[in-house]
Amino acid sequence: MVSPNTATPATVRQVNRAILLNLIRTHQPVSRIQLSVLTGIYRSNVSFIVEELVQEGLVREERGKPQGRGRVPMFLSLDPDGFRVAGISIRAGETVAALADLTGRILESTAFRTPKSPEVWVEHFQASLERLRSSSSRKLGDIHHICISVPGMVNQASGEILWMNALPNYSGFKLRDVVESATGIPATTVNDCHLATTCERWMDDASGELRNFVFLEVGDVGVGAGMIVNGELCTGHNSTFAGEFGHMVVESSGPKCNCGRRGCWELFVCDRATWRRYDPVREFSVVRFKDLTKLALKGDRKAVKAFQETAAHLSLGISNIVMVLNPEVVILAGRLTEVWDVIRVPIERAIATLPGKPQIRPARMSAEELFLNGAIRHALSGLFAQPQLG
């Protein structure tokens, strides 16, 4: 008989430590007494863990302003210099590498053109890490974790890139292991939209309200997605993928998709599809698409019509997603959010009749910023996450 996993005293302390560190992050400056009230953990136990965090340099304690005759309270906050991580975002055109502190603030960043070969990428990456090190006052050894955002499907357990349409040579490459052995720093490789989703959640953390939402990134030729269900990122049974809403088949005899099937939703809502509605002759390009958004904002009827047709297709897919998941919010990212006022009304009208009455809103940052900041947050998440039993 297999005995069930149970919490040892050490596990309980680890869990409480992560909870307290997270509360210091979201409520700083905060006193030990406030932490005890917020958590229900005995003050002596709070103090024991806080001492440990102060000694490790993750938290600092400062005297507050004297109020009346009582004792001057001491307040805790994160020590930004207590921890360094690197967040990396691989895009088809460019890779951005950033060094960040314990609060997730970017200290230095650098970029290079993404090569077609992953082996060459690792060489460029090491050079960029060196550049970050020389421009930073802290040593390379002080980087505690590296998280790499990947525009493709990743096996979370093995770190292997399973499928990357934008950079086919990277498919099958064990990026995490290669980076770890090249740098000696623990690394993770995560799907870009999963990182963007956790980044949105992190930014919302202080209110602690966003526990069920869907993130959709409408890109040049596809749709990326992530979903938080009951406060947890959903990654599927083998941690490889989930929420590939872009590949919901909406027209079984539709155009061929690169996933091998026909009529996937992303073929109707991606930026290239919007462009083709506007101009079926000239090829899609990012520059042309940006001009199209400007035309739509100026009220150009043909441009507005192209975006509204895309909004109709978006509404259809979003309605299906809402009926399956009943999220509180659907967050939309991508260049088409620049014409939010053009697409918002048709989508809102379509989902207004659905049960659950979900909100729809644009992301707080551009997709590129979310991927990079999501990687930084993920690299820090080990400190704030509660350990699993077992």
Ligand SMILES: [Zn+2]
């Ligand atoms: Zn597909």
